Amino acid sequence: MPSIRRRKFLKSVSAALGAAPLLGACGGGGGGGEPVSNARECTVTGVPSSKPPQLPSGPALPAISNTALPRLRGAHLNEYADWTDPHYSGWIQLPQLPAWGANVLRVFLCPFDQTGAPYLPGSPLKDRLAASLASRQPVIEWCLSNNVHVMLCFSSFLIWPVSRNWPEDDGRSLWRDASAQSELIAAWAALAERFKGRPGLIFEILNEPQPHYPGSPNGDERLSAGALNKLYPPVIEAIRAVDPERWVAIGPEWNFADYLDELAPIADPRLLYAVHFYTPSSVTHQGIADPSTAGTVHYPTSGGQFETALNKATLEAALKPALDYQAAHGVRIAVTEFGCSKTAPAETRLAWTTDVYSLFEAWGWDSVIFRYEAGMWPACFRQSWALENSEIEGLCRSIFARNLPTA
Template sequence: MRALPPARLLGLLLGLTVLPVAAAPDRAALCAAQGAGGVPADLVARLARGFNLTGWIEGDRPMPPDPALLGRLRARGLSHVRLPFDGERLMPAYGTRARRAEGLARLDAALRQLLDAGFTVSLDMHPGEGFAALHRAEPERALAMLDAAWAVLARRYAALAPDRLLFEVLNEPPNAEAWTGQMPRAVAALRVHAPGRILVVAPGGPQRVEALAALPPLADPRLVYAVHFYDPMAFTHQGNDWGGADDPLRSLGGLPFPAAAEDRAVRAVAARLAREGRSASAAELAAQIRQPWTAEAIDRQFAPVGDWIARHRRPVIVNEFGALDTASLPDRARWLAAVRGAAERRCIGWTHWDYADAFGFVARREGRERPVAPLLDALIPPKAAGRAP
């Protein structure tokens, strides 16, 4: 997940409100369509429920998850782990030989542990801002570096769990315009080293649902397509502390879900922003809440993805969605349930962002990890626990 510039974010959100929405196709037909191509139906089923395991193998102070908790989450029905890997460790422009060796050793151990625990794993190429800046400025040079990094990983894991380890080509491709032409080339380059592996691909930029709706599928049938979902960002990203002082979302707080412009809580936030002279934040909130924030609105946003699945008969997952812990716990739970429901009604698999960081559904206290019960229940209602493959 990367923060968007305010102007671009506002344009995306305003553009979203005018999309035509068709009625959702029949769920049974969508489920059949997901397993109709080159991706085995049992693998599609194993991608149904999952989470992003952040904070483990990246950074200078990795935080390994509690193996016992991973086992309980697997028993609860979470069958898929998306494992972000900072590909810059493998790129000479950003990483040293020692950093590369350290990163690969961490990755080796993490993959073994997750696969031994029974999870299906997506190895997510998730480089940082250095690569992102390069891809925006020199997309062809960045593509060559991406291909080289994948050659290392694909050769290293060529024989590892061919039916349970997927390669995700690139998280949120920074240069969306360039990525349109680069994606088939990146897939072809990776296929040299991973001819039969299931790959995960996505439209460029923040991987929004409407971008997928406009994307023709590639000829390669062994692909899973991924989108991300964080709308409304005024709710999911309120009070974020990484966007910089000029990020209008930074000054937001106390916004509920569901919500409408006339609600008391929303009016109170708008009044506070006016008193504090935060005009950019006030304008952002006003623009995003022109339409009420409801589960029904979220469901309508997923309708174009259902149409895309029915038309192209390719599997789709929403492999990032989550709300910051700056929102109240009940509101976060309601939002998660709404997104999870919208995806499941269309047989779209999901992986929650993230594990135990700011968007997490697991709390770390005094060296112990425990699921946050309302969030886990929103993702997997108790009556549905344990049903995933």
């Protein structure tokens, strides 16, 4: 799907979530049960435990290295869980990930909490992200102690349960106000200082960079030419001034592969170039903006309701700009989000995910699937992105297992 149409679709999803919070949030419907109204209600009652979880017996992930970053295969961790609560049921389920071989979890840092309330409104971004970090610190420490890398990603926006954007919440724009850019630089410098010398953490500077600014229309506006090429270098320079060894991920506008050619490569050997992949959205997001379309779009298909076939060649063509960019500049590509919602037919979701993984594996790309729900399935995530207890669990486990040492 062309980028303009995809932007329109994603914006329509964001608008629709006010009434039907299915994208990265709790969704009612499907399998009975009433919709829930907030993240806390999503917590599945599990076996309470105040003890740190132990890994099941079996081959362990290789120890995290101080010098090398292995091939990353893992998942995005849901951001609505309360990891400060030792009785949260996700603590019971989390150990299965490294046991399966997943060696990375992607974790959002956001200026807003799970309810949409701002952390420390009016404070500098570094302080707001420190507050966000505190709510995620227990799971971060657990991951690192169990040889699971953590990709800390700054998400400037929240979609559900309300729509929030930084720095729009205090009347500024990241793309127009030097003060906001200075805060972003200072925030990453502070995180670099905090984790200096700690292996296993990867910094992803921005999640889906997009042109939020006060009063921006809901159209298809683009970032100004070169905006990211001006923003990324000083952020990386600030991180490198503190920690020259840290791996850092940067991405194009919206993390779209077909915008990668607008991103000037940076001469730094420890960079990942991050793209997201949900193409075609008519397959991966069916039933989200319009619940009536759930389960109606199939993959692969030879045409039918579409002008052209949807198959592995379709996916490869959509990803070719990133493959070409990799070949032209010798960079490392990481797909830091990809997935097909459970609103798709089960056989479609499995076929799509199988084909996508086969491309990533063939090309040597790092991959982070969206997502691992960790205790928030199935009570209210019957229509969501959960990989566990789903039609794609076996596939994901077979991919993750490639990280485990062979006998």
